[in-house]
Amino acid sequence: MSVDNLHNFEPNPDDESNRLVDANADGDDMLVEGALRPRTLDAFIGQQRVKDQLGLVLAASSARGRAADHVLLAGPPGLGKTTLSMIIAAELGMPLRITSGPALQHAGDLAAVLSSLVPGEVLFLDEIHRMSRMAEEMLYLAMEDFRVDIIVGKGPGATAIPLELPPFTLVGATTRAGLLPGPLRDRFGFTAHMDFYEADDIHAILVRSAALLGVPLAPDAAAEIAKRSRGTPRVANRLLRRVRDYAQVKADGNVDLALARAALELYEVDEIGLDRLDRAVLDALLRRFGGGPVGLSTLAVAVGEESETVETVCEPFLVRSGFLARTPRGRVATPAAWQHLGLTPAPGTPFAAATLPLEAETGSDLEQE
Numbered sequence: 001m002s003v004d005n006l007h008n009f010e011p012n013p014d015d016e017s018n019r020l021v022d023a024n025a026d027g028d029d030m031l032v033e034g035a036l037r038p039r040t041l042d043a044f045i046g047q048q049r050v051k052d053q054l055g056l057v058l059a060a061s062s063a064r065g066r067a068a069d070h071v072l073l074a075g076p077p078g079l080g081k082t083t084l085s086m087i088i089a090a091e092l093g094m095p096l097r098i099t100s101g102p103a104l105q106h107a108g109d110l111a112a113v114l115s116s117l118v119p120g121e122v123l124f125l126d127e128i129h130r131m132s133r134m135a136e137e138m139l140y141l142a143m144e145d146f147r148v149d150i151i152v153g154k155g156p157g158a159t160a161i162p163l164e165l166p167p168f169t170l171v172g173a174t175t176r177a178g179l180l181p182g183p184l185r186d187r188f189g190f191t192a193h194m195d196f197y198e199a200d201d202i203h204a205i206l207v208r209s210a211a212l213l214g215v216p217l218a219p220d221a222a223a224e225i226a227k228r229s230r231g232t233p234r235v236a237n238r239l240l241r242r243v244r245d246y247a248q249v250k251a252d253g254n255v256d257l258a259l260a261r262a263a264l265e266l267y268e269v270d271e272i273g274l275d276r277l278d279r280a281v282l283d284a285l286l287r288r289f290g291g292g293p294v295g296l297s298t299l300a301v302a303v304g305e306e307s308e309t310v311e312t313v314c315e316p317f318l319v320r321s322g323f324l325a326r327t328p329r330g331r332v333a334t335p336a337a338w339q340h341l342g343l344t345p346a347p348g349t350p351f352a353a354a355t356l357p358l359e360a361e362t363g364s365d366l367e368q369e
């Protein structure tokens, strides 16, 4: 039992940057994720359609003996985009260079990366939608003609010096495919749309990660953690590590169902993956505002958070889970939200009529944003 493990037992409820169910990587994740990443397409669990399509793209490029088509990986954080880029390079037998949109603020930043690639190298460009406009324009030409124009000088005397590049494969990743300009999107030969994982796949990922981490994990405990992982491998792996800490400190290291439940209860991750803040938002919406409609900023004040935190951190999963609807008049709770918190809406509440018979349909008259 290490001091670190003991330390982990004081989850700070006020520290939202440290949410266990956040799909973005924190420092701790980065240390461990390297060891947990599958290294081949076969070992990559789930996303079968993406795997099949990608397998074809890679096989075709090997058959032609040319650099593979550029690939765009689109989907929410934590679903395996970085992992897939590493697999693409490994399957092609090529080195991988990693950079990200925010690091390419000047065209020169991108020119420096592109001009130092070796032939066939795979360039992973994370958060590609956050690249600067100048870098983006340079990338168009580089993707299409394997060439960039380096501008020397300023004003009327400026000259463009063309620079040939080695053929390379760009793997772009984005959480916001809709923000990519059409010309950039069109230059990818293949776009993989990654979706949240089924519970069975998350279960399989947990079993694999537990084996790699040497955690004795009972199948029903794996299923329990899977249910609370929001369909996101990164969240699943993080919950597994916290449950392992609990098992090492409070028990003999084995993770069975009762232990997994006790640990996740301590960390305030409920049976469908809502954490304390998610539930606080729902609770305020239901108890204080009668299920809404209520404006985002009012709701945020009610839970003592910034509007942006509520909007970007809690709402996507609440909407995805069918608990909250964003309507032109404000946020509204659905019958599922009332049920999840074990509350009964007063008559006249939005959806109240639909709430009483449990199987009633959710309101289709509300416009989703």
Ligand code: ADP
Residues within 6 Å of the ligand: 032, 033, 034, 036, 037, 038, 043, 044, 045, 046, 076, 077, 078, 079, 080, 081, 082, 083, 084, 205, 233, 234, 237
């Ligand atoms: P993204 O780049 O989309 O944010 P990552 O590729 O960094 O996501 O994946 C996050 C974590 O989830 C990694 O530790 C990786 O091991 C794990 N992971 C993601 N997808 C899978 C998968 N299909 N099978 C096994 N582990 C996965």
